[in-house]
Amino acid sequence: MKLYYSPNACSLAIHVLLEEIGKPYALRRVDFSKREQYSAEYTVINPKSKVPVLERDGGGLLTELPAIAWYLARANPQANLLPADIEGEARALELIDYLVATVHMRGFTRIFRPENFSPTADDKEEVQQAGREIIRQGFDIVAPALSGQDYVLGAFSIADAVLFFLEFWAVRRVGMTLPANLDVHLRRMLARPAVQRALAGEGLE
Ligand SMILES: N[C@@H](CCC(=O)N[C@@H](CS)C(=O)NCC(=O)O)C(=O)O
Known part of the structure; x- marks a missing residue:
């Protein structure tokens, strides 16, 4: 592959x-x-x-x-990497779709590519601020899933890998403070050997 x-x-x-x-x-x-x-x-x-x-x-x-x-x-x-039951699999896809389609594409992309959202350079700050709000709302929606459990669906799954890169971007690329549950999740992810190898492979720490 x-x-x-x-x-x-x-x-x-x-x-x-x-x-x-x-x-x-x-x-x-x-x-x-x-x-x-x-x-x-x-x-x-x-x-x-x-x-x-x-x-x-x-x-x-x-x-x-x-x-x-x-x-x-x-x-x-x-x-x-996925719950074995159909309900768990559907929940994983539900979460991933929200994280990618909304938090990434509507939130972070507003910050990284504001010109994609307004033809006027003067709107840059407003566009980026709207992106931050979408991210913040998204994180607040996801955070309760981590109350009392280590990973968003209980056991580690593909949904955690997706949440991870967004948490990592928020802290490293945008300088945002994460909700407490997501901050703990990010640290837990950073402690996984597979995550450490992937970051090292991309020249990130
Ligand atoms: N819907 C796509 C989005 C992928 C995406 O936006 N990738 C970005 C990097 S995070 C990209 O390749 N951007 C290059 C560009 O837009 O020029 C997916 O889920 O894979």
Whole structure:
């Protein structure tokens, strides 16, 4: 398997999951600073010009973080990355969709790419502030799931890897203070050897 990634992009969640699974995989960096995601070579891999992309051993390419996370969990049941029951699996997907579609795409993207949300540069501060509010609301909605348990669905799952990169971004890229439960979750994630290997593999600490 090969992961197309960019350091400290949302592909970090998939990188963590590959480390949790523990099978051999290759990494292929997509250099955003050179706008490589828009290159002719890369748009053959992903016409959406995004990471992550997972190239499976059979050669099939898979895009979209939630789909890749779900695929890796189902293809590697021995890694216990998803609850075994249908209710638990649905809850994992419910949470991941909210985290990616709302907290990442509507929240963090407003901060990192304000120009995508307003044609006027003067609106930058307002757009970014709205992004912070969306993130804060999202984190407040998710935080109670961590009351009295170590991981969002009880046992470690793909949902924790997704929550992790958002917590990591909030602290390291935006300088936000996390709700207490998420702060503890972030520390717990940072203590996992698989997370440490993924961060080291991307040149992050
Ligand atoms: N819906 C996509 C979003 C992926 C995404 O937004 N990736 C960002 C990095 S966090 C990206 O590749 N951005 C490159 C660009 O927009 O130029 C998914 O879930 O995989």
